[in-house]
Amino acid sequence: MKILVCIKQVPDAEAPIRIGADGRSFAVTGGAWRMNRFDEFAVEEALQIREAFPGTVVEALSVGPARAAAVLRRALSLGADEAIHILREGEEEPLPGEVAALIAAYVRDRGYDLILAGVMAEDDMQAQTGPMLAERLGLPCATAVVAETIPPNGMTIRVERELEGGLREALEMPLPALLSLQSGINRPRYPALSHVLRARTQPMMTVRAGDLPAPPRRERVVLLFLPAPAAKTLFLTGTPAEKAERLAELFREKALL
Amino acid sequence: MNAEIVVIAEVAAEGQPAPVSLELIAFAKSLRRNAAEPIRVFLPGRGIGAAAAELARLPGVAVTGIEGESLASYSAEAWKEALAPLLAARKTRFICVSHNANGADFAPGLAVRLGAACITAVEAFRIEAEGPIFSLSILKGKLQMEIVPEAETAVVTLLPGAFRRGDAPSSPMDKARKDGTNTTQNETVLLPEEFRRKEIPPTGVTTLKEKKSEVQGDRAGPPAAEMISVPDIPLKTRPLGLLPAPDEAADLAAAEVIVSAGRGIGGEENIELLRRLAFLFSRAAIGASRAVCDAGWLPCRYQIGQTGKTVSPRLYIACGISGALQHLAGMRGSQYIVAVNRDPQAAIFRVADVAVVEELVSFLPLLIAACRKHREGAAEAGR
Ligand SMILES: Cc1cc2nc3c(=O)[nH]c(=O)nc-3n(C[C@H](O)[C@H](O)[C@H](O)COP(=O)(O)OP(=O)(O)OC[C@H]3O[C@@H](n4cnc5c(N)ncnc54)[C@H](O)[C@@H]3O)c2cc1C
Ligand SMILES: Nc1ncnc2c1ncn2[C@@H]1O[C@H](COP(=O)(O)O)[C@@H](O)[C@H]1O
Numbered sequence: 001m002k003i004l005v006c007i008k009q010v011p012d013a014e015a016p017i018r019i020g021a022d023g024r025s026f027a028v029t030g031g032a033w034r035m036n037r038f039d040e041f042a043v044e045e046a047l048q049i050r051e052a053f054p055g056t057v058v059e060a061l062s063v064g065p066a067r068a069a070a071v072l073r074r075a076l077s078l079g080a081d082e083a084i085h086i087l088r089e090g091e092e093e094p095l096p097g098e099v100a101a102l103i104a105a106y107v108r109d110r111g112y113d114l115i116l117a118g119v120m121a122e123d124d125m126q127a128q129t130g131p132m133l134a135e136r137l138g139l140p141c142a143t144a145v146v147a148e149t150i151p152p153n154g155m156t157i158r159v160e161r162e163l164e165g166g167l168r169e170a171l172e173m174p175l176p177a178l179l180s181l182q183s184g185i186n187r188p189r190y191p192a193l194s195h196v197l198r199a200r201t202q203p204m205m206t207v208r209a210g211d212l213p214a215p216p217r218r219e220r221v222v223l224l225f226l227p228a229p230a231a232k233t234l235f236l237t238g239t240p241a242e243k244a245e246r247l248a249e250l251f252r253e254k255a256l257l
Numbered sequence: 258m259n260a261e262i263v264v265i266a267e268v269a270a271e272g273q274p275a276p277v278s279l280e281l282i283a284f285a286k287s288l289r290r291n292a293a294e295p296i297r298v299f300l301p302g303r304g305i306g307a308a309a310a311e312l313a314r315l316p317g318v319a320v321t322g323i324e325g326e327s328l329a330s331y332s333a334e335a336w337k338e339a340l341a342p343l344l345a346a347r348k349t350r351f352i353c354v355s356h357n358a359n360g361a362d363f364a365p366g367l368a369v370r371l372g373a374a375c376i377t378a379v380e381a382f383r384i385e386a387e388g389p390i391f392s393l394s395i396l397k398g399k400l401q402m403e404i405v406p407e408a409e410t411a412v413v414t415l416l417p418g419a420f421r422r423g424d425a426p427s428s429p430m431d432k433a434r435k436d437g438t439n440t441t442q443n444e445t446v447l448l449p450e451e452f453r454r455k456e457i458p459p460t461g462v463t464t465l466k467e468k469k470s471e472v473q474g475d476r477a478g479p480p481a482a483e484m485i486s487v488p489d490i491p492l493k494t495r496p497l498g499l500l501p502a503p504d505e506a507a508d509l510a511a512a513e514v515i516v517s518a519g520r521g522i523g524g525e526e527n528i529e530l531l532r533r534l535a536f537l538f539s540r541a542a543i544g545a546s547r548a549v550c551d552a553g554w555l556p557c558r559y560q561i562g563q564t565g566k567t568v569s570p571r572l573y574i575a576c577g578i579s580g581a582l583q584h585l586a587g588m589r590g591s592q593y594i595v596a597v598n599r600d601p602q603a604a605i606f607r608v609a610d611v612a613v614v615e616e617l618v619s620f621l622p623l624l625i626a627a628c629r630k631h632r633e634g635a636a637e638a639g640r
Binding site (some may be wrong): 014016017020070096127129130132134135140142144164165167174183203218224225229236245248252256257 | 278309331332333334337357358359361362363364365366368369370372373374375376377378390393394395396398399400401403404405406407408412494495496497498499500501502514531535538540543548550551552553557563564565571572579581582593595599600604606607608609610612613614615618620622623626627628630631632633
């Protein structure tokens with residue numbers, strides 16, 4: 001079986017974020033970038049399928065500037081077999097419609113049996129890329145998948161999607177198919193030393209975005225802004241002990257304690 | 258270009274229009290340039306006649322029920338097949354879909370099929386001369402992004418509940434909005450009302466107010482919904498039915514105080530600290546973000562949020578929770594919210610009454626000691 005995992009490099013949301021002078025891009029202090037957490041689950045799921053179906057090949061793909069190669073190295077160090085970097089210059093993040101079109105242009109006719117994506121990217125939170133890619137490739141698709149099994153013949157896949165209120169929907173589809181995975185479907189592993197060493201030197205395939213058919217741009221980012229802190233929020237000040245004392249007092253005043 | 262705005266509605270389990278669909282209709286109405294612009298509701302399903310008729314009673318709304326055997330249960334494939342030809346023919350400006358589990362599943366693919374723009378998880382918008390500018394949260398709510406479609410048609414998914422509360426949307430225009438409209442803390446589902454555009458300042462962010470009486474609609478005899486039936490759609494995907502939510506002891510629902518763990522607690526071993534804090538309150542319980550349940554630090558039944566429990570305790574203490582919308586969806590109704598997080602930009606602070614920027618593992622023992630002291634003080638005084 002041949003599996004493709006789509007991985008996005010996202011800023012570490014804990015690092016202080018600044019908005020660029022253009023008002024439409026952001027920079028992360030210290031340049032802290034990492035693998036989208038939802039995609040860590042996708043890598044793990046692909047590796048588990050490979051364990052169940054020996055001979056399976058797991059390829060990781062990311063669209064982004066040169067720095068995005070780091071998440072592909074990470075995928076290799078977790079155990080992915082190959083990495084494909086669709087090199088798209090420019091610091092401003094592409095929107096999902098563009099990413100899906102670029103990935104589709106690369107993936108078409110390459111014979112993947114299963115494509116995995118994360119349910120959403122932690123930065124743009126749009127949850128579009130997976131289902132858009134499936135549509136472009138004419139593949140059946142299920143989003144927010146929390147469980148998946150492939151019967152031994154490897155022809156179909158049975159999935160459970162998460163709905164509201166803990167309810168799940170089960171469905172079965174023929175392969176090839178695309179799934180967007182919800183967090184919690186597995187427990188992502190840590191990189192094994194042998195893989196880490198291999199990942200350092202293993203060549204990656206690089207495809208220039210400019211060499212692929214131009215993707216559509218049907219949306220335009222107007223402005224990014226830091227939402228104003230809520231006027232009602234009281235930020236406690238002082239030493240940690242003073243803050244603790246003040247908070248305990250507040251609990252008393254509100255008759256909560 | 259067609260001025261029409263389309264809403265894709267859905268039926269709730271009881272055969273009634275889903276509450277999110279009413280919210281969507283209100284949203285669609287507020288996107289109109291003037292009150293004469295038509296709103297067209299498409300309702301796919303099987304046996305949806307009653308729900309379609311119910312929707313058709315709403316003022317200013319024309320309803321098309323799409324009946325089909327293949328639409329008996331939700332399927333992205335069937336929804337796209339049934340809707341795309343109808344929508345492509347109409348060249349509508351906006352197609353409004355709920356950003357719930359099903360909407361988020363089919364809307365992006367539908368947009369690709371229609372060659373339309375796609376803007377998802379919209380929380381607020383403001384109307385400018387060139388049309389609405391949508392705003393949504395990015396980076397777990399740390400930033401807001403404003404975005405506009407650049408295609409004839411745009412598929413827009415609306416975050417469920419975003420238009421239910423006056424205090425939800427935020428934007429640079431927030432202040433103008435707050436000054437101009439009376440916000441409501443009310444949690445009841447928003448019911449559609451005629452949008453009075455004149456009242457909205459040209460650059461104001463729009464929030465919608467509630468008006469219950471209108472669910473009855475026009476009493477002068479309900480206008481009929483148009484019903485069309487679609488032939489069987491051959492589907493690759495085979496639905497295998499719904500699996501019930503696991504039955505869980507819901508002590509979270511009864512708790513008056515919830516001490517909730519996020520990824521920032523750093524590990525399972527620190528849950529004990531939260532337990533010790535919770536122990537100081539009466540009727541207290543431990544809760545968790547999804548990240549904590551995913552990591553196996555606490556079982557799934559502790560999860561609070563969009564895909565977990567909805568809680569509204571008297572006191573909610575969020576420990577190391579970033580404040581992603583999906584988490585806020587389950588706890589923002591809490592009466593008093595305290596957040597402890599080492600990142601001063603964390604989105605959780607925007608819903609908090611009290612914000613503590615600290616390292617949890619060192620702060621919680623101090624808080625526990627201070628609370629214990631105050632409790633004992635109270636006990637002394639009461640003697
Ligand atoms: C369809 C869908 C449904 C979802 N449903 C839910 C849901 O029901 N409930 C839910 O919770 N999530 C849900 N999520 C996930 C959600 O988007 C977030 O990923 C999740 O809420 C993040 O959990 P967190 O805040 O604990 O972790 P993070 O976002 O990683 O935040 C950790 C926080 O801890 C702080 N921190 C770190 N270390 C320390 C320290 N030492 N001291 C103090 N603070 C520290 C950090 O600054 C950060 O703000 C859903 C996502 C999707 C796509
Ligand atoms: N630049 C990218 N490169 C590779 N995969 C991506 C990229 N952007 C998004 N994806 C995939 O699409 C999923 C959803 O992203 P989004 O639609 O941006 O919320 C992510 O979890 C990834 O699996």
